[in-house]
Amino acid sequence: xxxxxxxxxxxxxxxxxxxxxxxxxxxxxxxxxxxxxxxxxxxxxxxxxxxxxxxxxxxxxxxxxxxxxxxxxxxxxxxxxxxxxxxxxxxxxxxxxxxxxxxxxxxxxxxxxxxxxxxxxxxxxxxxxxxxxxxxxxxxxxxxxxxxxxxxxxxxxxxxxxxxxxxxxxxxxxxxxxxxxxxxxxxxxxxxxxxxxxxxxxxxxxxxxxxxxxxxxxxxxxxxxxxxxxxxxxxxxxxxxxxxxxxxxxxxxxxxxxxxxxxxxxxxxxxxxxxxxxxxxxxxxxxxxxxxxxxxxxxxxxxxxxxxxxxxxxxxxxxxxxxxxxxxxxxxxxxxxxxxxxxxxxxxxxxxxxxxxxxxxxxxxxxxxxxxxxxxxxxxxxxxxxxxxxxxxxxxxxxxxxxxxxxxxxxxxxxxxxxxxxxxxxxxxxxxxxxxxxxxxxxxxxxxxxxxxxxxxxxxxxxxxxxxxxxxxxxxxxxxxxxxxxxxxxxxxxxxxxxxxxxxxxxxxxxxxxxxxxxxxxxxxxxxxxxxxxxxxxxxxxxxxxxxxxxxxxxxxxxxxxxxxxxxxxxxxxxxxxxxxxxxxxxxxxxxxxxxxxxxxxxxxxxxxxxxxxxxxxxxxxxxxxxxxxxxxxxxxxxxxxxxxxxxxx
Amino acid sequence: xxxxxxxxxxxxxxxxxxxxxxxxxxxxxxxxxxxxxxxxxxxxxxxxxxxxxxxxxxxxxxxxxxxxxxxxxxxxxxxxxxxxxxxxxxxxxxxxxxxxxxxxxxxxxxxxxxxxxxxxxxxxxxxxxxxxxxxxxxxxxxxxxxxxxxxxxxxxxxxxxxxxxxxxxxxxxxxxxxxxxxxxxxxxxxxxxxxxxxxxxxxxxxxxxxxxxxxxxxxxxxxxxxxxxxxxxxxxxxxxxxxxxxxxxxxxxxxxxxxxxxxxxxxxxxxxxxxxxxxxxxx
Numbered sequence: 001x002x003x004x005x006x007x008x009x010x011x012x013x014x015x016x017x018x019x020x021x022x023x024x025x026x027x028x029x030x031x032x033x034x035x036x037x038x039x040x041x042x043x044x045x046x047x048x049x050x051x052x053x054x055x056x057x058x059x060x061x062x063x064x065x066x067x068x069x070x071x072x073x074x075x076x077x078x079x080x081x082x083x084x085x086x087x088x089x090x091x092x093x094x095x096x097x098x099x100x101x102x103x104x105x106x107x108x109x110x111x112x113x114x115x116x117x118x119x120x121x122x123x124x125x126x127x128x129x130x131x132x133x134x135x136x137x138x139x140x141x142x143x144x145x146x147x148x149x150x151x152x153x154x155x156x157x158x159x160x161x162x163x164x165x166x167x168x169x170x171x172x173x174x175x176x177x178x179x180x181x182x183x184x185x186x187x188x189x190x191x192x193x194x195x196x197x198x199x200x201x202x203x204x205x206x207x208x209x210x211x212x213x214x215x216x217x218x219x220x221x222x223x224x225x226x227x228x229x230x231x232x233x234x235x236x237x238x239x240x241x242x243x244x245x246x247x248x249x250x251x252x253x254x255x256x257x258x259x260x261x262x263x264x265x266x267x268x269x270x271x272x273x274x275x276x277x278x279x280x281x282x283x284x285x286x287x288x289x290x291x292x293x294x295x296x297x298x299x300x301x302x303x304x305x306x307x308x309x310x311x312x313x314x315x316x317x318x319x320x321x322x323x324x325x326x327x328x329x330x331x332x333x334x335x336x337x338x339x340x341x342x343x344x345x346x347x348x349x350x351x352x353x354x355x356x357x358x359x360x361x362x363x364x365x366x367x368x369x370x371x372x373x374x375x376x377x378x379x380x381x382x383x384x385x386x387x388x389x390x391x392x393x394x395x396x397x398x399x400x401x402x403x404x405x406x407x408x409x410x411x412x413x414x415x416x417x418x419x420x421x422x423x424x425x426x427x428x429x430x431x432x433x434x435x436x437x438x439x440x441x442x443x444x445x446x447x448x449x450x451x452x453x454x455x456x457x458x459x460x461x462x463x464x465x466x467x468x469x470x471x472x473x474x475x476x477x478x479x480x481x482x483x484x485x486x487x488x489x490x491x492x493x494x495x496x497x498x499x500x501x502x503x504x505x506x507x508x509x510x511x512x513x514x515x516x517x518x519x520x521x522x523x524x525x526x527x528x529x530x531x532x533x534x535x536x537x538x539x540x541x542x543x544x545x546x547x548x549x550x551x552x553x554x555x556x557x558x559x560x561x562x563x564x565x566x567x568x569x570x571x572x573x574x575x576x577x578x579x580x581x582x583x584x585x586x587x588x589x590x591x592x593x594x595x596x597x598x599x600x601x602x603x604x605x606x607x608x609x610x611x612x613x614x615x616x617x618x619x620x621x622x623x624x625x626x627x628x629x630x631x632x633x634x635x636x637x638x639x640x641x642x643x644x645x646x647x648x649x650x
Numbered sequence: 651x652x653x654x655x656x657x658x659x660x661x662x663x664x665x666x667x668x669x670x671x672x673x674x675x676x677x678x679x680x681x682x683x684x685x686x687x688x689x690x691x692x693x694x695x696x697x698x699x700x701x702x703x704x705x706x707x708x709x710x711x712x713x714x715x716x717x718x719x720x721x722x723x724x725x726x727x728x729x730x731x732x733x734x735x736x737x738x739x740x741x742x743x744x745x746x747x748x749x750x751x752x753x754x755x756x757x758x759x760x761x762x763x764x765x766x767x768x769x770x771x772x773x774x775x776x777x778x779x780x781x782x783x784x785x786x787x788x789x790x791x792x793x794x795x796x797x798x799x800x801x802x803x804x805x806x807x808x809x810x811x812x813x814x815x816x817x818x819x820x821x822x823x824x825x826x827x828x829x830x831x832x833x834x835x836x837x838x839x840x841x842x843x844x845x846x847x848x849x850x851x852x853x854x855x856x857x858x859x860x861x862x863x864x865x866x867x868x869x870x871x872x873x874x875x876x877x878x879x880x881x882x883x884x885x886x887x888x889x890x891x892x893x894x895x896x897x898x899x900x901x902x903x904x905x906x907x908x909x910x911x912x913x914x915x916x917x918x919x920x921x922x923x924x925x926x927x928x929x930x931x932x933x
Contacts, residue, residue, distance in 0.1 A: 060899040075899055077835070077856060186827030186836045186876030190805075191793070194823045194840070202856045204899055286859075286899055 049235045052279065053171050053267045056226065058243035059260020060204045062287035064218060064250060066296040067322070067522045073218055073251070075286075076207035078339050079180035079200065081147050081188055082173035085166070087197035088139055096135035103131060133159050136166075143198055144176050150191045151184040153177060171239045171267060173201060179339065205339035206244070206251075212331040213299050216357035217323075217457055217520065219249020220337045230262070250520060253456045254290050261285035291522045293322035301635035302327040305628040311591075311610035312359035314503040315632050318510045318602040320528045321517045323455070325632060326500070330354040360453070360460045363496035364609060367579030368423045368621065369592045370491025372509060372548070374432055375416060377443035379544045383434045386547055389415050392426040398482050403429055406578070420551025421560045423576060425490050432489025433482055440488055441468040444495075447514050448535070453500055455518045464501070467494035492579060503607035506594040510573075510602035512538050512545065549573050553599055561622040562593060565630045570637060570644055571599035574629070576621030581611070588612030591624035597633055598645040604636050685810075692785075692813045699769040699783055761795075761881060761920040764788050768914045769813060778821035778841070782917060785810045793879065795920040800908035801885030802826070802873055803917050814919070819886065820850040820911055827877035828854070828886050830861055831870040839871060839886055839905060849909045855902035857892050863903060865890045871905055881920065 035043065064073035085092075103126040137159050144155050155177050165174050176198065180188070185200060192198050206221055221244040231238045245259070246252035263284030268276045302313040302325040315325040332349045336342075349355055356362055378384030394410035396403040405411065405425040411418065419427035432440060444450065444466040452460045465471070467488055469480040476494075487493030497505075504516035515535025523531065540548065552573035555562040561576040574595025581590045589612040596605040608625040619625075637644040672680070713721075749755075764784060772779040784790055786809055796803040796816045804824055808815035817824045821841040828839045837857045844850055854871060863869045868888040873880035887905035895902040 075859070077858070077900065182836050183876045183878075186874060187878050189825055189827040189836075189838050190877035190879045194825050200838070202900055283894070 045235060049237070051268055052236050053269050054232070054236050054238040055171055055265040055267065056231070056238060056240040057263040057265065057284045058226065058241060059262055059284035060286045061206070061221065061244055061251075061260055062258040062289045064258070064290045064292060066292055066294045066299070067324075068295065069291075070296045071209055072214065072292065072294065072296065073334075074207045074209070075204040077185075078203045078205035079182070079185040080178040080203065081176045081180065081192075082199050082201045083140065083143055083176055083197050084173050084199070085136075085170065088136075091139045092132075092136050095139050096132055099131050099135050099138070100126065100128070133163060136162055140174070140176070143196075146192070146196075147177050147188065147198065150187050151177070151180070153184070169239055171269070172241065173199065175201075203339075206334070207338065208334035210296060210300065211333045211335055213296065213303050214294055214326060215249075215331045215334050216328045216359070216361075217249050217294070217326050218334065219251035219253075219457075220247055220334055220341075221245060221251050222247045223340060226262075236266070248459070249457055250290065250292065252458050257290060258287045260287040292520050293317070293320075293324065293522045294326070294520065295324045295639060297639050298325040298632060298635050299327065301325070301631050302628070303329075303331070305631035306610070309610050309624075310353075310358070310613050311608065311625070311628075312357075312499040313608045313628055313632065314359055314500055314606070315636070316503050316507045316516065316518060316605045318507045318516075318596055318605050320523050320531050321504070321507065321519055321533060322523060322528075323518055323520050324604065324636075326359050326520075328356070328358040357457070357459070358499065358609070358611070360455065360457060360498045360500040363461050363463050363465070363498050364581055364590055364611070365493070365495050365579040366491040366497045366502055367577030367590060367592050368425075368491055369502060369506075369575045369577035369594045370495065370497075371420065371423065371428050371489070371577075372552070372575050372594075373444055373447060373449075373505070374428050374435075374440060374489045375420065375548055375551075376509075376538060376540065377440050378431045378435050379416075379548070380443070380539050381435050381439045383439075384416055384431055386416075386543060388431070389413050390419070390424070390427045390430050392424050394426075396426045396429045396486070398429070398433070398486055401483055403483070403486055417547055417551035417554060420548070420575065421554035421557070423555075423561050428489045429486040432485050437468060437480060437485045437488060440485070441466050446536075447505055447508060449497055449501060449505070453498075453504055453518050455500065456520045460500075461498060463496060464498070465494050465496040491577060499607050499609040502592070502594050502609070503605055506575075506596055506607060507605035508533070508535065509538070509548075510596035510605050512540075514538060516605075549599060552595070556595065561620075562595070562626045564622055564626040565593065565595065565633070567630060567633055567637070569646060570597050570633060572597040572633060573599045573602075574626075576626060578620045589619035591619035592621045593625035593629045595629060597636075601645065603640070603643045604633070606632050608632075688808075689810050692810050695769045695781060696783055696812050699767055703767070759875065759878065759881070760923045762923055764790060764919045764921055765916060766790075766814070766919055767916055772815065776843075778818050778823070778844075779807070780804075780816045780818060780914060780917075781813050782816055782919070783813060784919065785812050785814045787812060788919075789921065790814050790919050791921060794922070795873075795880045796917050797880075797884055797920060798910070798914060798917045800910050801887075802880065803911065803914065805879065806919060816917070818911065819852065820844055820907060826880065826886070827874050828871050829874045829876075830857070830889070831872050831883075833858075833861065834874075836874055836876050837871075842904075850907040850911050852887055852905040852907055853902065854889055854892075854905050855895055855900065857889075857901040857903065859894075859899050859901065861892060861901065863889045863892045868906070 060075050063071060063075070066072050107126060137157060140157050140162060144157055147153065148155055157176070162174070188198070188200050192200070208218065223242040224245055226240045226243045231240065246255040251258065261284060264280070264282045265278060266280040268279055270276050298315055302315065306313055306327055306329045310329055312329070313325065313327045314323065316322065317324055330352045332354050336345050375384060391413050392405055392407070392411040394405050394408050396405070403425065407422065407424070410426070411422045411424045414422065414424050414427050416427070418424070450464055450466040452462060452464070467484065472478060472480050472484065472494070484493055488495055500518065504518055507516040508514055513533060513535045515533045517531070517533045538545070552575055553571060554560050555574050555576060556565045556572045557563065562574045565572055565574060572595050574593060577592030579590040579592065581588055591610040592608065594607045596602045606629045608628045610619055610624045610628065612619045637646060641648050766782040766784040769781040769783050771777045772781060790806060790809050792806055792809055794806045796806060802819050804816045804818040804821070806814050807817045819841055822843050824841045826839050827836045829836055835858050838855050839852055841852045861869065868890045871886040871889055873882060873884040873886060875882040885908070887907040889903050889905055892901035892903035
C-alpha cells in the first residue's frame with residue numbers, strides 16, 4: 001500500500017488539489033475545443049491576413065475597330081525593366097554592412113579629430129535607418145547603371161521612390177526604367193544575363209494605328225489606382241497594378257465594355273513581407289472589343305480635307321444614323337498620349353486649343369444652312385408656297401435698320417428654290433418675319449436643335465440656343481424685336497448649334513423625318529432594319545419637298561453657291577452657309593456646308609464647318625467648307641460605289 | 651581502436667578541409683583557379699580536336715577516286731552557285747549603300763566572320779555549351795554571336811587564349827530578341843532545359859496577340875538587328891503554336907530548333923567591325 005492510497009479519499013488537501021487539476025484540465029480541453037472547433041475560422045482568417053498577400057493585375061482593354069474591321073485602337077507592348085526587391089535582399093544586407101563599417105570609421109575619425117571639450121556632444125552612432133535606405137538605393141542604382149550602359153540612357157532612382165515602393169507595393173516589381181523603346185528592350189533582352197534580378201517586363205499601352213484620325217471621338221485612357229471598392233474586403237493585404245480607364249471619347253463611354261477582367265495572384269509571404277510561394281492565380285482577361293460605325297477611309301478623307309484648318313466634318317449614314325466619319329481640327333496624335341500624357345504634350349495641345357471636340361463640344365451660329373429649316377417652317381405654316389417670290393434688291397429695311405443680302409446688287413426676283421440656290425437673305429428676312437419667331441423656334445425644336453444628340457461621346461455641349469421671346473427675356477433681359485427674327489431666319493443672331501446637330505438635321509431632311517439618332521456603334525443588318533430615330537415625318541407635301549430638294553440640288557449646280565462640290569455622276573443636294581462668329585476674342589468667319597447624296601436615294605449626309613482663326617480669314621461656305629465635303633463624297637463613291645449609284649464592273 | 655577510427659575518417663576530413671577552403675577563399679581567386687584550369691586543359695582539347703580532324707582526313711582518304719571525283723563535281727557546282735550569289739549580294743550591298751547615302755541613313759552594324767571548329771561539348775554545363783577552337787588569338791570577344799548554316803548557334807560567354815566557350819541557343823541561360831519573319835515587332839526567345847531525346851526546343855514569349863501560328867503553317871522565328879548582337883534574319887527556329895501568356899494578351903509558345911544543333915562541327919563567330927554606337931547606329 002502506497003502513501004497515496006493511505007490518504008486517498010481522506011486528505012482534503014489532495015482532494016482540493018485534485019479538483020484544481022481537474023478544473024484546469026477541463027478548462028484547457030474546453031479552450032482547445034473552442035479554438036479548434038468554434039473559433040477555428042477566425043484564427044484561419046487571422047493567419048491568412050498575416051501570411052497571404054493578393055496581387056491584382058488588371059486585364060488588357062478591348063480593341064476598337066472601324067466598321068470594316070480595321071483596328072482603330074489596340075494594345076501595343078510597353079516595355080520596362082523591373083526588379084523584385086526580394087531578389088536583392090542579400091545585396092541590400094552586404095551593402096548595408098559595408099556602409100555601416102565605413103560610416104562608423106568616418107564617425108570615429110571625426111570624433112578623434114575633435115577637441116576634448118566637444119567630444120561629449122558628438123554622435124558616435126550612425127543613423128541606421130537612413131543608412132539602410134542609402135544601401136538599398138545604392139544597390140538599385142547599380143542595376144539602373146547597368147541598364148543605362150546598355151541603352152545609353154541616364155536614369156536614376158530616388159530614395160523617396162524606394163521608400164514608397166517598400167511601404168506600399170513591396171510585392172510588386174520596382175520599375176527601374178519605363179517606356180523602353182523596342183531597340184532598348186531588345187538590347188536588354190540580349191545583354192542582361194538571364195540570372196540577373198533585372199527582369200524585362202512587358203505591359204500594354206494603348207496604340208492608335210491612325211494617329212490623329214478621330215482622336216476626339218476615340219478618346220484616350222489614363223492610368224489610375226484601382227477603385228478601392230473593387231478590392232475584396234476579406235482582410236488580405238492587396239497590392240494592385242495601376243489600371244487604365246477611359247478619360248474621353250469612346251474609351252470613356254464604353255469603359256465598362258472595354259475594361260479587361262482583373263487577374264489575381266495569391267502569394268504566401270515570409271514574416272518580412274517578401275513573397276515565398278504562389279498559392280493561387282487567375283489570369284487576367286482582355287476586355288470586349290468594340291466595333292464602331294466609323295469608316296476609316298472616309299475618316300481619313302475628312303481629316304486630310306480639313307488639313308490645317310480649324311473646324312469639324314461629319315458624315316452620317318442617312319438611313320441608320322451611323323457616324324461614318326467625325327473629325328475635329330486641330331487634333332492631336334493619340335499615340336503621344338500613351339502610356340501617359342507628357343506635360344509638354346499637354347501644354348502644346350492646350351495652346352493649340354486642340355483638346356476641344358469641335359464637332360460636338362462647341363456650338364456655333366449655323367448661318368445660311370439654317371435657311372433650310374426656315375423654308376420647311378414656312379411651307380408647313382403655309383407662308384411659303386410654290387408661288388412665293390420676293391424681289392431682292394440687296395437691302396431690306398426693318399424699322400429704321402437696313403439689312404443686307406450677301407449679293408450687293410440683289411438676286412432680283414427669286415422663288416424659294418432660287419432663294420436656296422443663291423442663299424438670298426432678303427427672301428428669308430421677309431419670310432421669317434411673316435411666319436414669326438414662334439413658328440421658327442417651334443420648328444427648330446421639332447428638329448431637335450434645342451437638345452443634345454445623345455451620341456456615345458461624353459461632354460456634348462448643352463450650350464444649344466434656339467432663341468424665342470421667352471428665352472431672350474430670361475437670358476438677355478430684353479424684349480424680342482423683328483430684327484431678331486430676321487437674324488434667326490438666316491441662321492444668325494442668338495442661334496447656336498453644333499456641327500453634329502447640323503449633320504443629323506441634313507440626314508433627317510434626306511430621310512424626310514425630323515430626327516436622326518446618331519450612333520458610333522456599327523449596327524448589325526437586323527438592327528439597321530429596325531432603327532427608330534424617334535422623330536416624325538417632316539410634314540411637307542411631295543411638291544413642297546421637291547421644291548426644297550430642287551433648291552438644294554441647284555446649290556451644287558453651276559450657278560449655286562456650292563458649285564465647287566459638284567461631282568460628275570453624283571446628284572448632291574446641299575446648302576452652304578457663311579456666318580459671323582466671335583471666337584479667339586475677335587470676329588471671324590464660319591464656313592458651312594451641309595448636304596446629302598445621291599438625291600435619288602440618299603445614303604450619306606455630310607456637315608462641314610470651318611472656323612476662321614483670324615479676322616483676315618475670308619471663309620465662305622461654298623469655297624472653304626464645300627471642297628472638304630466634296631472629298632468626303634468622293635471617298636464615299638470610292639468605298640461604296642453601288643450605294644452612291646455608280647455601276648460596278650463585276 | 652581510436653587511432654583506427656581516425657584513419658577511417660581521414661579522407662572525409664581532407665574533403666571537408668578542401669571544401670571549407672574552397673568556400674572561404676575569395677571569388678577572385680576561385681575565378682583565377684577556374685580560368686587557369688581551363689587554360690591548362692585547352693591545349694589538350696585543341697590537340698584532340700586536331701587529331702579528330704586528322705582521323706576524318708584519313709577516313710576520307712579511304713574513299714574511291716570515283717567518289718572523290720563525284721564529290722569534287724558537287725563542290726564545283728556549289729562553288730559556282732555561291733560565286734553567283736556572292737556577286738549578287740555584292741551588287742545588292744552596293745545598291746543598299748547608295749540608297750542609304752541618298753536617304754542619309756545611319757550606318758548598320760557590320761561583322762567579320764571567323765569560322766571555327768567545334769572542339770567539344772561541355773559536360774559540366776549539361777551539354778549546353780560548346781568549346782570552339784579559336785579564342786583571343788583571333789580577337790574573339792565575349793558576347794559575340796555564333797552562327798552556322800542552319801541559323802543561330804549561340805553567344806560567346808568565355809574567351810581563352812586558344813579556345814572560346816559558347817552558350818548554345820538550346821540553353822535555358824541563353825536569351826535573345828527575335829521577331830517572326832515579316833513582322834518587325836520584337837519577341838523574346840529563350841532556351842529550355844532539354845529532354846535529351848528528340849529535337850531541341852526553346853520558348854518564345856511576348857508574341858503579339860494578332861500573330862497566329864499553326865502546325866500547318868509554322869512561323870519562322872528569326873534574329874532581329876534590334877538587340878545589336880545578331881544581324882537580322884538568321885533562323886532561330888519554327889513556332890507551331892502560341893497560347894495567351896500570363897498578361898492575358900501577349901502569347902508564348904514552343905520553338906522547334908534545328909536538330910543539327912546537337913551535332914555541330916563547325917561554326918562562325920560574328921565579330922562586330924566597330925563598337926556599337928547607341929546614338930547613331932540603326933537599331
